[in-house]
Amino acid sequence: MTTTTLAPVSPGARLTPVVVSVARRLCTLVVSLVILSGVVFLALRVAPGDPARNVAGISATGPQVEQIRRSLGLDQPLWSQYTGYLSGLVHGDLGTSFSTNQPVRALIAQRLPITVSLAGVSLLLIVVASVVLGLASIALTRRLGRRWERSFTAVTGLVASIPDYVVGTYLVLLLAVTTRVLPAGGNASAAAFVLPALALALRPIALLTRIVRTEGLAAFDEDYLRVARSKWLPNRILYLRHLLPNVITGSLTIAGLLFGSMLGGTIIIESLFAWPGLGNAVVTAVLNRDYPTVQGIVLVLGAGVIVINTLVDVVLGILDPKSLVGRS
Template sequence: MTTTQPAGTTVPGPSAPGVRSAPPRSWTRNRWARFAVRRGGRLLISLWVLVTAAFLMIHLVPGDPIRGALGPKATPELIEQTRANLGLDAPLWQQYLDFIAGIFTGDLGVSIQYRLPVSDIIADRLPATLALGIAGFIVAVLVAIPLGALVAVATRRGRRRFLEAGFASTSIVLATIPDFLLGVALVWIFGVTLQWLPVAGMDGVDSFVLPVLALAVGPAMILARIVRVELLAVLDADHVRTARAKRLPPARVVWRHALPNAVTASLTLGGLLLGAMVASTVLVENVFAWPGIGSTVTGSILGKDYQLVQGIVLVYGVGVLLANTAVDVALAVLDPRSTVLDDAEGGR
């Protein structure tokens, strides 16, 4: 017995051999979603390790940190009272949970040295450190990229050997000088001898010049060398040859077609340099009496103010992790191929 179908209706039938129906799309098939999940997961794990290490800092200090902070003349009653006020008399697991809860609520404890909340001290001094660090990073990038690009173009294919040798030797010397020694030299030259610039404090734009230079010169030289090497490789790439074949102006070929690829390849190193510059602010701030966290952490370590040290370690650690995450995101946006490579690595 046969049945007839009404006109205009479609009878479902078996799929053609070798043809697969498209599976429903989900976030797991979106490489950007997978990229965000992986980077977010790594950031959360790194933050957890940082928080745990900062918490264990007090408990791994040899001896009694409370007695060390209060001094040898402190009475046992004062020591026990201080330990109770800081919550260090509770079980270790309870202290850990309270420490994590305090991070989310902004309660990082009370400074033994200053008798003030740690969060208030950090909030008061953090803007100065951020201003110095951001200014130093911007100056380093603005110096490194044009310098590396100009030297690469000038010394391409073995030209101007003297310029290449001079750039290499100068950049190596400046990159290996510790930033605090460079700061002392800048103070002696421009502050003491020539008396052109202030050497201490944060008062006006001119007070930024010397500490920013001390912070940025070394990283700028390192980054400039990397930009030069990457640009030399990109200048011989196929797409750059195609741009030259179209008789585009040489400056446009370099700045529009070659340099963006070289800078993208240098972003990873830029993230590492940014983390190093964040740590370098500690020494630079002490040289120039900068009213930031760097000068505070030195005094807190000498005064054995471990609550304050904990809070500052968290701030510096979170700053480095966020900077590296921002660089990863920028690299993925500027060069989407990086997410593909991550996908390939994740699927192995």
């Protein structure tokens, strides 16, 4: 009888499908950014209003407005303006603000850390609160059954349906205006993070808590948890050591996807709470028809969403290479 010996697979051969999958995601990232820049570019120029008139002021004469339009390059064809903008992006130039005559890159460098700090606090709050509430809901569901399940579904469904700006408005009225326990706006202190972070995180917490609860209840039917339960382990060990590691991966995946919608909500929340970040800056730029500033900020926010989602895919691919290769 002949025995066949299989040749060992080199580490490079094992990594090749993962590398290809990551390369495809990077190509998708570049294409998505180009499409995003084109959509923003056209949307701003189709919208009514004259940025040259805004820069010149209402008292400027027609020739003065035309001179400013030429200096801003707005007299050129759209395709010429867009190719010039893309050429600047390749060289790291996001343009110059029409309103302040300052580089857009400098404005973003100043305001991006402020937005990231708010988004980071909100994301941390989402992950911690949803995992804790999800595990608690699993325990209550197993103890109380349908009675708790109906209440949980109703409450989380209601919270998840309330828009961020409505949540933020009521938080300001309750905790800043009525009771005055927290500041209503700005970022001068650590307490100023509480209201905007809650406004951003409340809806995602409700959604992610439901997902954690569903995945956790399904995991109780798996063999490894049946074995752990047969050993009569304390609930603390059962939930934290055996159940938590199996629900945290899916929770982090959904949290990464929710981060995109949370960045979109940052624009409204920053305006509501006078938070001096990118969201507040882009609202001001839209009102002033400041094309380069709007384009630069939207590109940065959009790139952040795409990059974070890509990183989530890559991290999950490292933990489970089949999931990364399978979606390529």
